[in-house]
Structures are given as structure tokens and as C-alpha cells.
Amino acid sequence: xxxxxxxxxxxxxxxxxxxxxxxxxxxxxxxxxxxxxxxxxxxxxxxxxxxxxxxxxxxxxxxxxxxxxxxxxxxxxxxxxxxxxxxxxxxxxxxxxxxxxxxxxxxxxxxxxxxxxxxxxxxxxxxxxxxxxxxxxxxxxxxxxxxxxxxxxxxxxxxxxxxxxxxxxxxxxxxxxxxxxxxxxxxxxxxxxxxxxxxxxxxxxxxxxxxxxxxxxxxxxxxxxxxxxxxxxxxxxxxxxxxxxxxxxxxxxxxxxxxxxxxxxxxxxxxxxxxxxxxxxxxxxxxxxxxxxxxxxxxxxxxxxxxxxxxxxxxxxxxxxxxxxxxxxxxxxxxxxxxxxxxxxxxxxxxxxxxxxxxxxxxxxxxxxxxxxxxxxxxxxxxxxxxxxxxxxxxxxxxxxxxxxxxxxxxxxxxxxxxxxxxxxxxxxxxxxxxxxxxxxxxxxxxxxxxxxxxxxxxxxxxxxxxxxxxxxxxxxxxxxxxxxxxxxxxxxxxxxxxxxxxxxxxxxxxxxxxxxxxxxxxxxxxxxxxxxxxxxxxxxxxxxxxxxxxxxxxxxxxxxxxxxxxxxxxxxxxxxxxxxxxxxxxxxxxxxxxxxxxxxxxxxxxxxxxxxxxxxxxxxxxxxxxxxxxxxxxxxxxxxxxxxxxxxxxxxxxxxxxxxxxxxxxxxxxxxxxxxxxxxxxxxxxxxxxxxxxxxxxxxxxxxxxxxxxxxxxxxxxxxxxxxxxxxxxxxxxxxxxxxxxxxxxxxxxxxxx
Numbered sequence: 001x002x003x004x005x006x007x008x009x010x011x012x013x014x015x016x017x018x019x020x021x022x023x024x025x026x027x028x029x030x031x032x033x034x035x036x037x038x039x040x041x042x043x044x045x046x047x048x049x050x051x052x053x054x055x056x057x058x059x060x061x062x063x064x065x066x067x068x069x070x071x072x073x074x075x076x077x078x079x080x081x082x083x084x085x086x087x088x089x090x091x092x093x094x095x096x097x098x099x100x101x102x103x104x105x106x107x108x109x110x111x112x113x114x115x116x117x118x119x120x121x122x123x124x125x126x127x128x129x130x131x132x133x134x135x136x137x138x139x140x141x142x143x144x145x146x147x148x149x150x151x152x153x154x155x156x157x158x159x160x161x162x163x164x165x166x167x168x169x170x171x172x173x174x175x176x177x178x179x180x181x182x183x184x185x186x187x188x189x190x191x192x193x194x195x196x197x198x199x200x201x202x203x204x205x206x207x208x209x210x211x212x213x214x215x216x217x218x219x220x221x222x223x224x225x226x227x228x229x230x231x232x233x234x235x236x237x238x239x240x241x242x243x244x245x246x247x248x249x250x251x252x253x254x255x256x257x258x259x260x261x262x263x264x265x266x267x268x269x270x271x272x273x274x275x276x277x278x279x280x281x282x283x284x285x286x287x288x289x290x291x292x293x294x295x296x297x298x299x300x301x302x303x304x305x306x307x308x309x310x311x312x313x314x315x316x317x318x319x320x321x322x323x324x325x326x327x328x329x330x331x332x333x334x335x336x337x338x339x340x341x342x343x344x345x346x347x348x349x350x351x352x353x354x355x356x357x358x359x360x361x362x363x364x365x366x367x368x369x370x371x372x373x374x375x376x377x378x379x380x381x382x383x384x385x386x387x388x389x390x391x392x393x394x395x396x397x398x399x400x401x402x403x404x405x406x407x408x409x410x411x412x413x414x415x416x417x418x419x420x421x422x423x424x425x426x427x428x429x430x431x432x433x434x435x436x437x438x439x440x441x442x443x444x445x446x447x448x449x450x451x452x453x454x455x456x457x458x459x460x461x462x463x464x465x466x467x468x469x470x471x472x473x474x475x476x477x478x479x480x481x482x483x484x485x486x487x488x489x490x491x492x493x494x495x496x497x498x499x500x501x502x503x504x505x506x507x508x509x510x511x512x513x514x515x516x517x518x519x520x521x522x523x524x525x526x527x528x529x530x531x532x533x534x535x536x537x538x539x540x541x542x543x544x545x546x547x548x549x550x551x552x553x554x555x556x557x558x559x560x561x562x563x564x565x566x567x568x569x570x571x572x573x574x575x576x577x578x579x580x581x582x583x584x585x586x587x588x589x590x591x592x593x594x595x596x597x598x599x600x601x602x603x604x605x606x607x608x609x610x611x612x613x614x615x616x617x618x619x620x621x622x623x624x625x626x627x628x629x630x631x632x633x634x635x636x637x638x639x640x641x642x643x644x645x646x647x648x649x650x651x652x653x654x655x656x657x658x659x660x661x662x663x664x665x666x667x668x669x670x671x672x673x674x675x676x677x678x679x680x681x682x683x684x685x686x687x688x689x690x691x692x693x694x695x696x697x698x699x700x701x702x703x704x705x706x707x708x709x710x711x712x713x714x715x716x717x718x719x720x721x722x723x724x725x726x727x728x729x730x731x732x733x734x735x736x737x738x739x740x741x742x743x744x745x746x747x748x749x750x751x752x753x754x755x
Contacts, residue, residue: 017034017035017040017067017069018032018033018034018035018065018066018067018068018069018070018074019032019033019034019035019043019049019062019064019065019066019077020032020062020063020064020065020066021033021049021051021060021061021062021063021077022060022061022063022105022106022107022110023051023053023058023059023060023061023105023107024059024060024105024107024108024110024111025105025107025108026104026105026108026352027105027107028099028100028103028104028105028106029105029106030063030064030106031051031053031060032066032070032074033049033051033074033075033076033077034074034075034076034077035076035077036076036077039077039079039080042080042083043062043077043080044062044085045062045063045064045065045085045089045092046061046062046063046085046086046087046088046089046092047061047062047080047081047082047084047085047086048060048061048062048080048081048082048086048119049061049062049077049078049079049080049081050077050078050079050080050081051075051077051078052075052076052078057078059081060107061086061087061107061110063092063106063110086114086118086119087110087113087114087330088330090367091113091328091330092110093367094113094328094360094363094364094367095109095110095112095113096109097363098112098353098355098360099353100727101359101723101727101749102352102353102354102355102747102749103661103727103730103747103749104352104353104354104747105352108352108353109353112325112328112349112353112355113328114328115305115309115325117305117306117309118306118309128169128170128171128181128195128196128197129167129168129169129170129195129196129197130157130161130167130168130169130170130173130184130193130194130195130196131161131166131167131168131193131194131196132158132161132162132192132193132194133191133192133193133194144158144159151179151183151186153177153178153179153180153183154179154183154184154186154187156177156178156179156482157173157177157179157183157184157187157193158187158192158193159481159482159483160173160176160177160482160540160541161173161193166541166543166544166547167196168541170184170195172540172541176540212288212289212290212291213288213289215253215256215257215260215289216253218250218253218254218257219250219399219401221249221250221397221398221399222250222253222254222397225243225245225254225395225397226254226257226258228241228393228395229241229254229258229371229373229395230258230261232371232393233258233261233262233265233335233336233371236369237366237369238365238369238370238371238372239371239372239392239393240362240365240371240372240373240374240386240391240392240393241371241372241373241374241392241393241394241395242342242374242376242379242383242384242386242387242392242393242394242395243373243374243375243376243395243397244376244377244379244384244387244394244395244396244397244638245375245376245377245396245397246377246397246398246399246400246406246607246636247377247400247406247603247604247606247607247608247611248400248401248404248571248607248610248611249377249397249398249399249400249401250397250401251340251375251377251397252282252285252340255271255338255340255373255375256285256286256289258336258338258373259271259286259289259290259319259336259338260289260290262335262336262371263290263318263319265335266333267333267334267335267336267370268317268318268319268320268331268332268333268334268335268336269318269319269320269334269335269336269337269338270319270320270322270326270327270329270331270334270336270337270338270361270364271286271319271320271321271322271338271340272321272322272323272324272326272327272337272338272339272340272347272357272361273321273322273323273340273341274323274340274341274344274346274347274568275323275344275346275565276295276297276321276322276323280545280546280549281549281570281571282340283295283321286319286321290318290319291318292316292317292318292319293317293318293319293320293321294308294311294312294317294319294320294321294329295308295321295322296308296309296312296320296321296322296323296325296326296329297322297323297326309329309330312329312330312331313330315332317331323346324346324347324348324349324355324357325349327357327360327361327364328360333368334364334365334368334370335368335370335371336370336371336372336373337361337364337365337370337371337372337373338372338373338375339357339358339361339372339373339374339375340375340376341375341376341568341604342358342374342375342376342379342380342383343376343378343379343380343383343600344568345597345752345753348750348752350752350753352746354747354748354749354750354751356750356752358374358383359750374392377603377604377607377638378599378600378603378604378638379638380596381596381642381645381646381649381655381656382655382656384642384656385646385656385657386656400610400611404610404611404612404613404615405610405615406606406607406610406636407578407606407609407610407615407616407617407618408616408617408618409606409617409618409619409620409633409634409635409636410430410617410618410619410620410634411620411622411625411630411631411634412428412430412431412619412620412621412622412625413622413623413625414428414621414622414623414625415623417429417621426513426517426518426521426581427518427521427522427525427579427581428619428621430619431579431619431621432525434577434579434617434619435526435559435577435579438576438577439526439529439558439559441576443574443575443576443577443614444552444555444557444558444559444560444572444574444575444576444577445558445559445560445575445576445577445578445579446559446560446561446562446566446570446575446577446578446579446605446608446609447518447522447559447560447561447562447578447579447581448561448562448563448564448566448567448578448579448580448581448601448605449513449514449515449518449561449562449563449580449581449582449585450563450564450582450585450586450601451512451513451514451515451563451582451585452477452488452514452515452516452535452536452537452563453477453478453479453486453488453514453515453516453537454477454478454479454480454481454510454513454514454516454517454520455477455478455510455511455512455513455514455517456475456477456478456511456512456513456514457475457510457511457512458475458476458478458485458496458497458508458509458510458511459508459509459510459511460500460502460503460505460507460508460509461505461507461509462500462503462505462507463500463502463503463505465500465501465502465503467485467497467501469487469489469490469492470492471487471490471492471707471708471709471710472487472489472490472492472705472707472708472709472710473706473707474487474488474489474705474707474708476492476494477514478496478510479516479537480516480517480520481516481537482537483495483496484496489705489708489709490708490709496508513581515533515535515537515561515562515563516533516537518561518581519531519533519561522559522561526559529558529559530556530557530558530559531557531558531559531560531561532548532551532552532557532559532560532561533561533562534548534560534561534562534563534565534566535562535563535565536563536565539565545565548560549570552572553572555574560575564601566605566608567601567604567605567608568604570608571608571611572608572611572612573611573612573613573614574612574614575608575609575611575612575616576609576610576612576614576615576616576617577609577616577617577618577619578605578606578608578609578616578617578618578619579618579619579621580602580605580606580618580619580620580621580622581621582621582622583598583602583620583621583622583624583630584622584623584624586598586601587624587627587629587630589704589755590704590754590755591753591754591755592649592652592654592754593752593754595627595628595629595645596629596645598627598629598630598633599629599630599632599633599638599641599645602620602629602630602633602634603633603636603638605618606618606620606633606636618634620633620634628641628644628645629641629645632644653696653719653721654719655750658719658720658721659719659720659721659722659723659725659726659750660717660718660719660750660751661717661718661726661730661747661748661749661750661751662715662716662717662718662747662748662751662754663680663715663716663717663718663737663745663746663747663748664703664713664714664715664745664746664748665677665680665700665713665714665715665743665744665745665746666711666712666713666743666744666745666746667711667712667742667743667744668710668711668712668742669712669742669743670712672741672742672743673712673713673714673743674700674712674714676714676741676743676745677699677700677714677715677716678700679736680700680716680733680736680737680745681697681699681700681716683733683736684697684716684718684729684733685697687729687732687733688729691729694720694721694725695718695719695720695725695726695729696718696719696720697716697717697718698716698717698718698719699714699715699716699717700714700715700716701714701715701716702714703715703754703755704754704755705755711744718730723749726749730747
């Protein structure tokens with residue numbers, strides 16, 4: 001991490017004639033423009049300008065000024081688009097570091113900081129909402145098939161409305177179904193849908209609670225942790241605290257009272273969560289304690305998002321809650337930044353700039369002299385190792401509130417299950433037995449499977465053909481309720497075949513299982529109990545997560561089935577049984593973090609039970625029951641797992657011991673991408689050899705998912721002891737990494753996904 005004295009602040013002298021401008025392109029370069037006399041008084045750093053660039057008129061950001069003319073003819077700025085800066089000097093320095101560290105353009109970094117709704121100055125006042133007519137659920141499959149023949153996108157919209165109750169915005173329905181407003185109006189004329197207009201401001205009103213809830217009384221362990229945090233807050237450079245507390249140990253209450261302490265000192269707080277839609281309970285608790293809270297996320301409706309951003313910028317907000325991009329909120333005088341569930345990979349941005357919110361949080365805290373708290377029951381091994389080395393202060397909460405015990409975990413060997421029952425059953429006898437007992441006691445069950453859809457493979461019994469996506473060369477998933485095959489990478493849809501496309505046999509078999517198939521099986525086995533499925537298919541409508549979790553909390557639903565979105569942030573005392581349907585889905589991925597993710601997922605989902613006086617039990621089904629990630633998770637032994645996993649990584653120099661950067665090459669031409677990857681790899685190896693082997697190059701090789709969206713993909717990995725070696729080497733091949741001859745190169749520093 002760079003310190004702030006390594007940055008050069010943009011020169012803001014307004015009596016100069018040349019503006020330094022960056023553009024939203026993957027090129028880390030500043031361009032110089034003349035400032036016409038009529039614009040000189042109106043332009044400051046952080047403002048957008050309209051400029052001529054490469055025979056086009058584009059928008060850039062002014063990042064500074066220059067006194068000395070350059071030895072080439074400079075063009076004039078056409079106009080200044082803002083009356084006030086969209087980004088201040090402090091955030092310009094953050095984006096400058098971001099572009100340097102993550103190998104992207106400075107303009108790309110700045111555009112990541114300023115939300116699109118702020119750049120576009122959205123002023124819409126109304127939104128259109130769609131609701132299915134009362135007879136929509138009665139539409140049979142034949143009627144829908146007839147509509148699909150004439151208007152497939154309209155049929156898709158009806159299928160979505162039939163599956164989900166309540167209203168959905170027309171914009172969101174169009175995004176999901178592909179049916180634009182013209183098609184929706186046709187459905188309205190046929191009486192199949194109801195269209196309503198609503199004031200946008202009414203959709204997300206700011207919530208200020210006059211009678212705030214009081215803080216809870218700390219346990220002794222919580223008080224000790226709070227005292228240590230309080231001591232850090234008094235230091236001029238508080239640094240970073242890793243709050244390692246087991247599930248149910250009261251981390252959230254420590255967050256809340258620390259936030260209260262910071263606000264009492266007239267300073268501000270940023271509270272980051274992995275996914276905003278899945279942490280409604282945490283947000284409700286914060287809003288019940290504090291006024292002047294803003295919630296930022298990409299799904300906010302336009303005008304409200306714009307007003308929230310302005311309220312933050314105008315110092316009307318004390319606490320900003322949001323997902324990873326909220327780390328860029330224009331909050332001033334920050335005293336505390338919290339990353340809840342800091343181990344989650346959603347804190348890593350997968351598009352340029354490919355930043356990690358944890359790194360940006362620590363950088364911002366350095367500028368603001370603020371404290372960073374990284375909280376988790378299963379910390380990332382990077383944070384755990386840095387705490388062990390003394391870079392972070394570590395605070396441990398080893399006990400649950402009220403001395404409640406962690407749930408007992410039982411591992412079911414599915415190999416034995418197959419042998420005993422002579423066939424594979426999705427729900428083991430042991431899990432089914434515990435479910436019957438739990439439901440009979442009027443208690444609730446959570447079932448976890450990290451795979452959505454009905455069946456992940458469509459297979460021919462006669463010739464062995466597997467139906468794959470024509471754009472990705474990856475098996476498609478069958479989604480039964482929508483009656484489609486879907487590629488989970490490029491999102492291409494198709495109608496399932498009635499016979500084998502290869503040998504024309506009718507022996508089409510749907511193999512494997514996803515949450516949809518489990519839902520059908522649970523309904524068949526437990527017909528007298530209500531079940532709700534939570535995955536990205538069933539929870540696409542705005543507010544669906546909150547609606548589902550509220551119904552579950554009230555006891556209206558007895559069984560909650562879902563993917564990893566139910567593995568974190570949920571606190572339901574009446575949940576006494578958690579079933580992990582398959583612990584192997586993540587474990588078998590070709591990724592060096594697969595074991596870590598498996599341990600974290602099992603530990604996190606196990607933590608959803610036993611949080612009340614009734615206790616809890618966890619059943620983990622696996623074909624690899626002896627794997628250390630599963631056995632350590634069953635024993636609730638994080639330290640044991642960390643020691644074992646770090647022992648495997650150290651000799652290979654994988655993070656946290658070494659630094660890793662991945663270069664991915666993409667092209668529609670397989671030979672060209674292979675040739676470019678080999679050329680870059682050979683150049684890198686020659687450079688490394690000349691510089692004394694300070695860097696290790698792995699590859700090139702095809703990525704595990706070799707073709708996505710008609711693009712063939714190869715990659716190589718750079719491993720080193722520090723980032724300086726990697727960055728210095730990448731600078732030497734910067735020209736080679738520019739897109740050329742139909743081949744794109746993507747640099748990912750600290751990659752979290754290796755597929």
C-alpha cells in the first residue's frame with residue numbers, strides 16, 4: 001500500500017493555460033488541452049470537459065493544470081460540463097493510486113468513483129411498474145407456448161410475472177425478459193398485465209427514526225473488544241483491526257457502538273457489506289440506532305440515488321452503507337470504515353478497474369487518519385496472515401452471546417448413501433430424518449446448495465451427447481419453471497430439445513441437480529410445509545429478498561432453500577437445522593482458493609442455526625467427507641484450517657505469501673489468442689531471466705473455461721514476493737498488452753477468480 005506522500009497532488013493554479021485531462025479508456029495517460037479564455041474561470045480539477053479526441057468529441061475529466069506548453073499543437077477544450085467538481089483532490093489521489101496498482105486507465109478509475117446517475121444528472125420523476133393480471137397464474141403451458149411462438153419476449157415477461165407476485169418496475173422487467181415497453185403495452189391491451197405510474201421519490205424515501213433504539217449491554221468479551229477498539233480510535237494513525245468473531249458472537253453490536261463513538265466525535269462512517277440486498281437485517285439495525293443514514297447501491301432508482309449522493313457530498317449524512325463501490329462515497333472527515341464479512345469475494349471488482357474494496361478502504365483511512373475494522377467469522381487468509389505478522393491488530397470473540405453453543409455438525413458420506421440405497425438420493429436419509437423431527441417441533445430449516453436451476457447437464461443416454469452453449473462451449477443448465485436452457489456465463493437462452501441433436505434419439509436425460517430440482521423434491525417429501533427458494537432466478541424482482549426473509553422471520557415459511565445468498569447475515573432464532581446438500585460444488589473448482597471458499601461457505605451457513613435458546617444442528621452431505629476443509633468446518637476450527645491451508649500455499653508462494661497477477665487473453669480466433677499469449681509469456685520469461693529470476697511465470701495455458709461468449713481465452717500468472725516486481729515487469733510489456741490484431745489482454749492484480 002502506498003503512503004499519501006507518494007502522490008503528487010494536481011496543480012490547481014487557475015492562471016495557467018493548459019488543462020491536464022484523462023479519458024475513460026484503458027490507457028494510463030494524461031492529455032493536454034488549451035483552455036480558451038472564456039472557460040478559464042469556470043474550470044477546476046474534478047470537472048468534466050467536452051474535448052476533441054481522435055477525430056471524435058468525447059468527455060474527459062480535468063485532473064490538473066500545466067504551465068509549460070508541450071512541443072506539439074494542442075487542441076482547445078470545447079466546453080465545461082459541470083458547475084462544481086464531481087470529485088475532490090483527495091479522491092483524485094485515490095484514483096491515481098488505483099490506476100497505478102490495478103493497471104488500468106486513470107480515467108477508468110475516476111469513472112468507477114462517480115456513479116453513472118451522477119454523471120448523467122438523472123432528473124426523472126416518474127417510474128412505471130408492472131403487475132400481472134389476476135388470471136396470469138392460470139395460464140397453462142400450451143397458451144404460453146402459443147404466445148412464445150409469436151412473441152417470445154412477451155411470453156418470457158408473462159412467465160416472470162406468473163412466477164413472482166407483486167409489482168416490478170418496467171425497466172427491471174425489460175432487463176430480465178428482454179421485452180421492451182412496446183411489447184408490455186401490447187400485453188396491457190390484452191388484459192394480461194396492469195401498468196401503473198408512480199412518483200419515483202415515493203419508492204425509496206429517506207428513513208429517519210425519531211425514537212432511536214438504545215444500545216444493548218455488552219458481554220465481557222464484547223466490552224474487552226470495544227475497549228481495545230476505543231483505544232485505537234484515540235491514536236493519530238489507528239490502522240487496521242481484524243475482528244475475528246465466531247457466528248453469533250455479537251460483532252454487529254460492537255460495530256454499532258463503535259459507530260456511535262465515532263459520530264459522537266463529529267466524524268463519519270462508511271459501513272461496507274458484501275451484497276446490499278442480502279443484509280436487510282443489518283441495515284435495519286443501523287437505521288434503528290442512527291439518523292442521517294444513506295444506503296448506496298447500483299439498484300437504487302435514479303432520482304433517489306442522485307439525491308443520496310448529493311446529501312453525502314453536502315455533509316448531511318453521518319453513515320454510508322453499501323456494497324464495494326460505496327467505498328468511493330464523497331464522505332468527508334471519515335473516522336471509521338467497516339468491512340463486514342471481509343472474506344467475501346464480492347468485495348473484488350471483476351471489471352476494470354479490478355480493485356478490492358479492502359485495499360481502497362485502507363488507503364482512504366490512511367488519508368483520513370481513520371480506523372478500519374475487518375470483521376468476519378472466517379477471515380480471508382490474507383487478512384489472517386497480516387494480523388499474525390502484526391500488520392493488523394487482531395481481536396478475537398471466541399464465544400456466542402449468552403454462552404450458546406455452536407451447532408453440532410454431522411457429515412454424511414454420500415458414497416455410503418449410494419451403496420446402501422442402491423441409487424443416488426439428493427436428500428440423505430439422515431437429513432430427511434432430522435427435517436421431519438425439526439418441522440414436527442414447529443421449528444425452521446435452511447437448506448443450502450450453491451447451484452441454481454433444475455439440472456446442470458442435458459445428456460443423451462444413447463450417444464453420450466451433452467448439450468452445450470454454442471457461444472461458450474460449456475454445458476447449459478435446464479431451468480424448469482421458465483422451460484429454457486440457460487448458459488450461466490453468457491446468459492444465452494434456448495428451448496430444451498425434445499430429442500438428441502446428435503443422434504436424434506429420444507433418450508434425453510436431465511442430470512445433476514440445482515435448487516429448482518431440490519425444491520420439487522422437498523415439496524414432494526414435505527407437502528404440508530411451506531418452502532421458499534432464494535437464488536438469483538427467484539429473487540430478481542426488486543424487494544424480493546426482503547419480502548422472502550420477512551415471511552420466513554414471521555414463521556409463515558418453514559423451509560428456506562437457497563444458494564450462497566442465504567449463507568451470511570441472517571439471524572433467525574427458530575432455525576434449528578441447516579442442511580448443506582452438497583459441500584463439493586466449490587471444492588472441485590480448479591482454483592487455489594477452492595478449499596478456503598468451501599470452509600468459509602460451510603462455516604457461514606452452519607452459523608445460521610443455533611442462534612436461539614433451542615440450539616441447532618448441521619448436516620453436511622459430501623462425496624469427499626475426509627477433506628480437511630470439510631472436517632475443520634465441522635469442528636468449527638478456523639485456526640486448524642488456516643494452519644493446514646497456509647502450509648500448502650507457502651512452498652508454492654501463493655497468497656498471502658506471494659503476490660499474484662493474472663493476464664487473460666481473449667479473441668474470437670483461437671490461434672491468434674494462443675499466439676499472443678505465447679509471445680507475451682516468452683517475452684516475460686526473457687525479461688525475468690535477464691533481471692535475475694525475481695518473478696515466476698506460469699503458463700500460458702487455456703483457462704478452465706476456455707470459451708465464453710464466442711471468445712477463446714488463454715491466461716498466464718505472474719508470482720512475486722512484492723508488487724513492485726510485478727508492476728515493473730508489466731510496464732516493460734505495456735505496449736504488448738494493448739489490444740491488437742483482434743486479441744484483447746486483461747490484467748487482473750490480486751485475482752479472486754481463476755476460471
